[in-house]
Structures are given as C-alpha cells and as structure tokens.
Amino acid sequence: MLVPDASHNDQCGIAAKPWPEHTADFRSDLMAGIPPAARDAMLLAATQDPEMGARNDPHQSRLERTVADLTGFEDALFLPTCTLANQIALRLWCRPGDAMVAAADSHVAGHEASSTAGLSGVTVRRLPGVRGHLSPAAIQAALAQPRRPEEQPTRLVWLENTHMRAGGTVPPDGWTAAIAAACRDTGVRLHIDGSRLWNAEPATGLPLAVLAAGADSLSLSLNKALGAPAGSLLLGSRPFIREALAVRATLGANWRPVGFLAAGALEAVQGRSARLKEDHRRAKLLHCGLSHALGPSAGEAPDTNIVLVTAPPGIPAADAAATLKVAGILVLPLDRATLRFVVHARIDDSAIARAVEATARILVATPVKPG
Template identity: 40%
Template sequence: MTYLDFRSDFLSRPCARMAETMAKAALSPGAFGLRNDPWQQRLEARTAELLGKEDALLFPTCTMANLAAMIAWTRPGDTVLGDATNHLATSEAGGHAAVAGIEYRGLAGTFGMSPLAEWQAASAPPADAQRASVRLFALETTHNRGGGNAIGGAHVAAVAEVARAAGAHLHLDGSRLFNAAVALGEMPARVAAGASSVSVSLNKGLRAPSGAMLAGPRDFISEALRIRQRLGGGMRPVSMIAAAGLVALENWGEVVADHETAARLREGCRDLPGLAPVDPPVPTNIVLLRLAPCWGGPEAFCRRLSGEGVLAIPFGADLVRFVTYRDITRSAVDQALQALAHLANTHERQDDE
C-alpha cells in the first residue's frame, strides 16, 4: 500500500535545485576547521541576517541547538520558565535536566501563550536561597502542541521585557519560525527581535535533508560552538548540509503552500462525525483533530486510519496530528479527506447498530 504520510514536515524532499546545489558542494574542497567551510560560512551569515542577530551556528538538529542555548544561558541548578507544552519540555528527552542540570518550570497557557502576569509571578526573585533562580525564559513559534499557532514578534518582545526585568534571557525555539513569519506577515527578524537567541530547523518546511541553526550575540555563539563540540555536534565535512540550507533560506516564503493545504484539510474535517478540528488563533501547517470518546483513543484511530492509507500521529489524550509539507498536494489532501470521511461515516454507522 502507498501511504499519504502526514506525520511530520521533516519528511519533505529537497527540490531539484537543492539537490543540484548539494551535489556541487560535495565536489568542493573540504575544510578542516569547525567553521572554515565556505558554504557553512555563507549559511551562518545569511541566517544571522535573516533573524536579525549578530551571528549564527550550524547544528545537526534543532533539539541540539535548543540544548546548547540552555547550557549557554544557565548554570546547573537554574530554572527555565516556559509553557508546559513547549517542545523543550515534552519532546527533547529531558536534556535540560540530564545534560544541562537545570529544571523546567511549566506555565499554563493557551496555544503556547501564557499571560504576562503568569511570567512575572513565576520569575519573581526567590525569597531565600532554598529556591532556584529563573535564568531563562523559553517560547516556541510556531507552537507544535498549540496546533501550529504562530506567535508573533509583539508577544515575543513583551515576554522578553519580563525576562529582562527578572534578570533572565529569552530563548525562542523557532523550529518552524518561517511558517510563523509567513502566517503573520512579519519578517523573520521581526518575529525573533525580542529573543536573546533563536533556533530554526532547516529540515521541516524548508525541505533541507537535515540541519538547524542557532542565532544570537557573537559571544553567545562562540560559547555555543564549544558546547556543540562537547555534545558531539561538530560535523565535518558540512558543505552538502550547508548548501541545502542556503537554498532553503532562499525559498522560505514558499511554506505558504503548506498553510493552504493544511487549511483545506482542517476545513474538510469540520463536518465529519466524531472529529473536531482545533482552531489556533494563527494557523499554519499543523492540523490537530480532537476525537470523540467513541474512537477509543488516538492510537486506535491512527491504526484504523493507516488501514485507509493515511498516516498521522497520536498527539495527546484525545488529539491526532497532521502536518502538511510540499509533497502533500491538494490532491493528496482530498484523498485523505475521502479516507477520513469513509472512516468516520463507517464508524458512525457501527455505533448506531
């Protein structure tokens, strides 16, 4: 069976120009130093420019970039403050605790956004030496578990102001920041302006095979280089990865196509029995469906859906996640909607019997 795979946008394939540029880079002379590769240097300079930061550094993954940022901004025993459903807290294997030696304190929020008063109260200086100090705030845009909600520059800047008042920095997990920029109609640098540091993935909607970037002040990136090496992320050679990243950054606006197919999927599910699309304030390329109890849970639903030739992932107690990317065309969405409709209507008839 051939599947329509909505599990993640990191399944996207490079465009022809990206593949050609990677092949060209593969034949270029190698570089010995950790930042000597000309392709890497161009990628890091372009990333810093796009994000409005002094410098940037190539990483194997956004998870490692996030971890390096946490290590660089904190000391063991410190606290990171952020939404309880941030990727940092839910999906990075506890690296903040196991490697950085810091705790993560989760705030209640809606679609990845918590009221400023919550940030202020949670970051108040400790009354005595028995409590850990909050040294870092963390935001995520787009917000994965918030249904792909795009959090914009105004909110990032407001949270950053609270962080500064508390003597802390703000790290922005911008794995899908370019999706946020397109959805909000803001330039990437505007979205990231308030953050002390920002990470972005190259291998999701931007279609590079791998890689992520971390951007921030020059001295911060110098420290991140040392941390990256300590974490085993000092890759060489990197010309092919960097070349793909350069092409990806030329075409970041094209993620709008993924937002359009996601909107088509979301709207097409609206009238299906037992399925309720989640509507984030600023949607992008992630679609969450809330399941009625009759489905028996997300795992059971996804198993049945795979039998219809469509792959999605369980995403909580009653949620299933779909992610669109360039390989998911309008036709693919329509086929998926047919499969969902067949599954939902068949399930409804069985419930009525």
C-alpha cells in the first residue's frame, strides 16, 4: 500500500496540513475567480445606466485609457477574447496571402492556427524558439533571407510574452527591444501576444511599457491571471485602434453594454501586483516540491505562474491527469507527455502541498504500461 509522503513538501518549507477536501484546480488561470474589489465594482456599475454606443461607456473608456497609459500605447480597445485581439491585429497588419514570423509553438501558430489561416489568410513561418522566445539573431536572419517572387511577403513578426507553451517564460533582457529595432529597419510590423504580459512585470521587475516598447501592437488577456470576469484589450496607435473598431464590428464582436465588465476588469488591473507575486512564489514552491519528488521531469524552475511536468514514459499525460483528478488535483494535459499546472488566486499554500504530495505519489508510483 502507498503511504502519502510529505517529505518533498518538508524539504521546500511548504506548509502542508490540514489539507482541505475541495478540488484544487490547476488547469488554467482562467479559474482564478473574480477578486472581491472587482465584484464590488461590477455590482456598482450594474446599478448605473448603461451607454448605448460602441465605445462611449465611461467604465470602458477608463479601462482603455488606464491600460493604454500603463503599456505606453496611444489607444486601446476592449474586446471579448485575446484570440479576437490577436486576429484583429493580424487582419490589420497583413493581407490574405502574406506571411508572418512566429515561434513554432506560439499560441497564434497552434491553438489559433485555424483562425490565423481561415480568418486572416496568413501563413506562419515557424522558427524554433529558445524557451519559447525568438532570438534577435533568428529574426534578423529570417527577415534578411531573400524571398522568391512566388513566396508570400513577410509583413509581421509575432512574439508571445509570457510564453504559455514553454511554461510561462519571459524572454531574456533586451531581446524585445533588439527585435523591434530589426523590424523597424526592415519595415516589418511587430505584435506582442501579451495574454500574460501581466506576469512578466513582477517576474522581470520591468514596467509593462518597457516590456512592450517598440511593438506596433499588443494584446492582453484580462480574464486569466488578473481574474477579471471576461475580456481582453488590443493596444496600438490611435489610427490602428480606429480601424480595429471597424474590424471588431465586421466580426460581430461589437459587444454592448459592457460597462460592468470593464469596471471589474479595471479593478483587477489595479490590484494585480500583490496577487501575481503570490502566484509566482507558490509556483516556485510547487516546482521545488515536484523537483524533489520527480527530478528533471518537473521541468525548469518557473519564471512566472506555470509549471510543466513530463509524465513518466508509457503513461499518457491524459491518464496521469485523470488519476490526479481522483486525488482532487485538476491539471491540463497539454500534449501526450506534458501536464500543465497553473497557479492563480484560488491556489493557496495547502493546494500546493496537496498537489506535490499527490503528484509525487501518483507519478512516481504509477507502474509503466508495457509497450
């Protein structure tokens, strides 16, 4: 019989007991829940008369202005999803038949591939990244490469910060600025998918405006680590956002009235700092405990809030996730071999302790299936 082993927790100073009975949901930071201040702001906004126009709600304007100022862009547009923000940027920077450069395992080239090709008709030139990030040298080489007349012209470089598939990694210092300079020199536009750029801020100690400096456009999720009820933002110049408004309407996403959602999102943005630092601290504890238990299968120490674990050979990640679920730990199988743990506001220290104990017990003890 297997005896639960808390020694991995002890080694990392993780406060282990008592463990609550409820399920700990590590699948996504979408599960963070709405912070109390955001809930209050939404309730208050819901008692006020809504505005009818596409963009004249005062809560929406305040959210867009605040985040435009934080990130150093002229203007911002509140949208339902980050996929939509990304796809509007693609539409505006590329014509059907154009190409763009992105890391092979970026969201736009993977989860969003059908939108990228189907909605925007854009081909992705996939380059290998370093911990998910394209180096300035790789981009310079790709942009300098002569294109044959029949090949699509490259109009856009696409970065993702933090990089989800690589485990919430941030790029090395100076890479984004160097890439922005290479794009400027060659007349190619630069977009940052900053779905989780919020997490890069405490991880690097750099303000959002520095992290996004030099980009022509930026997309941000509001409903992941921040815990806003819904939504994303697309940021860029005033003329770019004016055009984005028209594309938003074309795609049927002229959502109204959304003042109460924007009011919640603004509170979530303003309260982000302490929240995200705690998530990163706990992700490091989780990784520490899992490393003690599993060794290198626990992956690299996290930069931010995501820990990727490799399931033992012969055990599909989906099977490992199903077994963990029985133990009250929900994780996401990212592919056949990788389990994703995302730390967010609903994950407390005792959830970390439980996750370490259960994962160690299940992944170390699971017998390898023959063949």
